[in-house]
Amino acid sequence: MPTVFIPSLLRKYTSGQESLVVPGRTVGEVVRNLDEKYPGFRNQVVEGDDLKSSLAVSVDGDLAVGGLLEQVRESSEIHFVPAIGGG
Amino acid sequence: MDTPQTQQFKIIGTRPVRHDGLDKVIGRAKYGADYAFPGMLYGKVLRSTLAHARIKSINAEKALRLPGVKAVVTHADFAPQTTAPVYRMGGEAAINPLYLACNILSKDKVLFVGHGVAAVAATSPHIAEEALALIEVEYEPLPMVLDLLEAMKPGAPILNPDVRRKSAPDEQTNIAGEFQFKRGDIEAGFKAADIIVEREFRTEMVHQGYIEPPNALGIFPGDGHATVYTSTQGPFDVRIMSATLLGLPEGSVKVIPAEIGGGFGAKLTVHIEPIALLLSKASGGRPVKMVMTRTEMMRGATGPTSGSILKVKMGAMKEGKIVAAKAWFAYEAGAFPGSPVWLGCFTGLSPYNIENFLVDGYDVLINKPKTTSYRAPGATNAAFAVECVVDELAQRCGMDPLDLRIKNASREGTASVMGPKFPRIGFVEVCEAIKNSDHYRTPLAQVPGKYRGRGVATGFWINGGMQSSAIVNVHADGTASLVTGSVDIGGSRASTAMVVAEVLGLRAEDVRPAVADTDSIGYTDGTGGSRVAFATGLAAYQAAHDVVRQLKERAAKIWEITAEDVDWTDGKAISRKNGVAPLSLKELAPRLTRTGGPVTGRANVYATGVGPSFAGCLVDVEIDPETAKVQVLRCTVVQDVGKAIHPSYVEGQMQGGTVQGLGWALNEEYVYDEKGTLRNASFLDYRMPTCLDLPMIDPVIVEVANPGHPLGVRGVGEVSIVPPPAAVANAVSMAVGTRITDLPVSPPRLFKVLSAKRG
Numbered sequence: 001m002p003t004v005f006i007p008s009l010l011r012k013y014t015s016g017q018e019s020l021v022v023p024g025r026t027v028g029e030v031v032r033n034l035d036e037k038y039p040g041f042r043n044q045v046v047e048g049d050d051l052k053s054s055l056a057v058s059v060d061g062d063l064a065v066g067g068l069l070e071q072v073r074e075s076s077e078i079h080f081v082p083a084i085g086g087g
Numbered sequence: 088m089d090t091p092q093t094q095q096f097k098i099i100g101t102r103p104v105r106h107d108g109l110d111k112v113i114g115r116a117k118y119g120a121d122y123a124f125p126g127m128l129y130g131k132v133l134r135s136t137l138a139h140a141r142i143k144s145i146n147a148e149k150a151l152r153l154p155g156v157k158a159v160v161t162h163a164d165f166a167p168q169t170t171a172p173v174y175r176m177g178g179e180a181a182i183n184p185l186y187l188a189c190n191i192l193s194k195d196k197v198l199f200v201g202h203g204v205a206a207v208a209a210t211s212p213h214i215a216e217e218a219l220a221l222i223e224v225e226y227e228p229l230p231m232v233l234d235l236l237e238a239m240k241p242g243a244p245i246l247n248p249d250v251r252r253k254s255a256p257d258e259q260t261n262i263a264g265e266f267q268f269k270r271g272d273i274e275a276g277f278k279a280a281d282i283i284v285e286r287e288f289r290t291e292m293v294h295q296g297y298i299e300p301p302n303a304l305g306i307f308p309g310d311g312h313a314t315v316y317t318s319t320q321g322p323f324d325v326r327i328m329s330a331t332l333l334g335l336p337e338g339s340v341k342v343i344p345a346e347i348g349g350g351f352g353a354k355l356t357v358h359i360e361p362i363a364l365l366l367s368k369a370s371g372g373r374p375v376k377m378v379m380t381r382t383e384m385m386r387g388a389t390g391p392t393s394g395s396i397l398k399v400k401m402g403a404m405k406e407g408k409i410v411a412a413k414a415w416f417a418y419e420a421g422a423f424p425g426s427p428v429w430l431g432c433f434t435g436l437s438p439y440n441i442e443n444f445l446v447d448g449y450d451v452l453i454n455k456p457k458t459t460s461y462r463a464p465g466a467t468n469a470a471f472a473v474e475c476v477v478d479e480l481a482q483r484c485g486m487d488p489l490d491l492r493i494k495n496a497s498r499e500g501t502a503s504v505m506g507p508k509f510p511r512i513g514f515v516e517v518c519e520a521i522k523n524s525d526h527y528r529t530p531l532a533q534v535p536g537k538y539r540g541r542g543v544a545t546g547f548w549i550n551g552g553m554q555s556s557a558i559v560n561v562h563a564d565g566t567a568s569l570v571t572g573s574v575d576i577g578g579s580r581a582s583t584a585m586v587v588a589e590v591l592g593l594r595a596e597d598v599r600p601a602v603a604d605t606d607s608i609g610y611t612d613g614t615g616g617s618r619v620a621f622a623t624g625l626a627a628y629q630a631a632h633d634v635v636r637q638l639k640e641r642a643a644k645i646w647e648i649t650a651e652d653v654d655w656t657d658g659k660a661i662s663r664k665n666g667v668a669p670l671s672l673k674e675l676a677p678r679l680t681r682t683g684g685p686v687t688g689r690a691n692v693y694a695t696g697v698g699p700s701f702a703g704c705l706v707d708v709e710i711d712p713e714t715a716k717v718q719v720l721r722c723t724v725v726q727d728v729g730k731a732i733h734p735s736y737v738e739g740q741m742q743g744g745t746v747q748g749l750g751w752a753l754n755e756e757y758v759y760d761e762k763g764t765l766r767n768a769s770f771l772d773y774r775m776p777t778c779l780d781l782p783m784i785d786p787v788i789v790e791v792a793n794p795g796h797p798l799g800v801r802g803v804g805e806v807s808i809v810p811p812p813a814a815v816a817n818a819v820s821m822a823v824g825t826r827i828t829d830l831p832v833s834p835p836r837l838f839k840v841l842s843a844k845r846g
Binding site: 005007008009018047053054058060061062063065077079081082083 | 172181253265266267268269270429430433505506507508509510552693695696697795
């Protein structure tokens with residue numbers, strides 16, 4: 001099952017867990033499943049039907065361009081990161 | 088199949104003359120301020136002279152009575168806005184439309200000196216300026232805060248009463264954002280450390296210093312369609328932002344990007360474009376041209392980058408292994424939220440593989456202009472602090488500073504500070520290239536009566552991918568044109584054209600690159616984040632391969648075989664079947680008409696596989712003990728670029744970023760008076776380095792191919808600005824024997840250090 005790494009400031013929603021193994025075939029499904037165990041987490045990362053505007057998601061080290069729709073594998077590592085900017 | 092590491096190229100890696108060079112040299116290139124239309128009006132903005140005040144009333148009656156004045160607009164003329172995010176950069180970044188509108192023209196409060204209050208359109212720029220003086224604004228002055236630490240304290244003057252910390256939702260605050268990255272056991276790490284270095288650093292607000300002031304020419308006849316000519320890094324950003332502020336559908340605004348005279352991140356947002364459109368609409372659809380003065384640009388209408396306070400503590404074992412790091416970063420956001428502090432939090436420690444760390448970052452409102460991006464935003468501040476502490480750790484461990492970096496270097500598979508693991512990166516190779524450079528191997532000679540020192544520092548930048556579109560048209564004469572949506576700010580027309588030439592087997596000069604307006608090309612994110620050569624280059628590569636696919640079909644038709652039996656090798660279609668002579672593009676192009684008509688290749692990409700960049704800077708300095716002036720004697724910049732498509736422009740980026748970093752290190756800073764007015768709002772007083780101040784910057788290209796790109800390309804535009812401030816500070820520290828912690832290391836600051844040392 002994919003491993004979700006919890007951002008430091010959101011660990012209060014996962015009882016302090018730094019990472020969790022959560023079932024799911026897409027990022028969105030993983031977030032929904034995680035929210036079932038730790039209610040409130042989804043609201044911290046999702047707004048409407050997309051990621052919050054301040055966030056991006058990385059799957060296996062690469063930016064997940066599909067956001068919540070991004071497919072994940074059994075061995076995938078999922079990180080929520082701030083949305084990028086640049087100069 | 089060739090991998091990015093093993094590919095051999097014919098065009099990539101060569102140094103052809105840039106396609107846009109002649110136009111720029113002879114003055115034919117058209118910049119934003121060069122556009123003019125019959126009946127055109129001139130727009131000017133009335134700006135606040137107070138740093139913090141409530142606007143009680145705005146009376147424009149006298150201004151409107153002045154002959155030649157056609158319109159006056161204020162914030163109230165924008166469509167009503169909320170704080171609900173509007174997405175840009177393909178959904179990867181969002182704007183707060185209320186803050187954006189309020190920053191351009193203040194709604195009910197002015198928040199910094201230079202904040203826009205109202206705008207005028209008139210038949211000449213002089214009449215417009217005269218009219219500004221006739222607009223009567225009644226202010227209620229409010230207490231202001233100009234110091235970062237003071238702004239963070241409870242009881243500080245509050246800029247935005249709606250801002251709250253998540254941890255204290257009932258208290259007003261200027262802390263608009265908090266970030267944290269944490270791993271391992273920080274206390275255990277420091278407990279185990281043999282050596283601990285802890286210091287506090289400070290940097291001042293600095294400007295990007297682009298030569299061409301922001302400009303816009305807006306045409307909005309009121310028929311629902313608006314057109315903007317502007318100097319911008321992001322035409323599609325201008326489109327969504329202008330449409331949002333005017334209450335128009337995104338597709339009804341057409342943005343025509345002009346040539347650009349520098350931007351460095353500041354021109355990824357709108358400054359006056361929506362005002363030009365408002366004024367055009369209010370004056371019956373007449374074109375309205377606006378060009379900022381240098382003072383407007385500097386004083387805050389465009390956004391410099393953050394000043395910061397940076398506290399860094401690092402612990403290492405005697406043999407140089409870093410076992411713990413703690414960082415506390417506070418960045419000035421300016422008048423509205425959005426400093427790049429989180430990028431500082433992410434980038435500062437990421438070059439190092441540290442088991443235990445804690446990084447906290449704060450985005451702080453202050454009565455200074457809203458900050459905006461500046462080349463590797465946020466990274467330079469953080470690296471200044473971290474790299475100075477790393478240097479001191481090396482000194483305390485008795486190690487070569489590069490050996491300490493190599494010992495602790497992040498490598499492929501190391502988890503970055505944000506968590507995701509690095510792909511193949513070239514940080515170690517960068518450090519080794521510095522060690523092997525002639526500069527590093529040549530001892531620094533001391534001279535009597537002067538202080539001399541050598542400093543080294545490294546830096547990291549994440550780089551961007553995002554969305555790009557490209558079209559390649561094949562012409563009957565055997566040449567091709569390349570159309571993209573990426574404004575060319577650093578030679579990207581040449582590099583993307585070279586990619587197409589490589590694939591199609593043409594000379595670089597046989598591919599004519601062009602930058603299209605927002606109606607003429609698919610969505611393309613802005614020229615920022617060092618993404619264009621990578622992502623638009625990828626789109627160009629794929630579009631060229633789309634052409635190849637079609638050319639193989641045409642050759643198959645001519646040879647009366649199937650396309651599957653045609654290869655494309657070395658720029659030629661080759662039959663696997665009947666031994667006929669290969670056909671090059673130049674030979675196929677005249678036969679397109681009889682084989683199916685025109686050939687156009689296209690590609691739209693959302694690029695993944697971004698390759699992060701690392702750079703290093705080695706600098707020798709000499710200090711005059713009498714004047715405390717720091718003179719850079721020698722400077723070498725080393726950077727992992729993945730694959731240098733056009734080495735001259737890559738070197739230019741490396742040198743340019745280094746020069747900006749040296750300016751940040753040596754002299755550049757915003758100097759405010761007690762009323763919150765910027766006192767050095769011109770290039771005469773805002774002291775950027777000139778060619779007379781610096782030696783030749785020696786670039787050393789390192790090529791560790793990015794496996795995420797078919798040509799091995801990494802972004803190259805930004806990372807070279809990151810190391811120089813720390814490198815200079817380390818060099819000056821070595822020279823004078825006192826650790827430098829504040830930027831810039833200007834004569835007044837350094838004189839105090841030298842005086843204290845002399846007692």
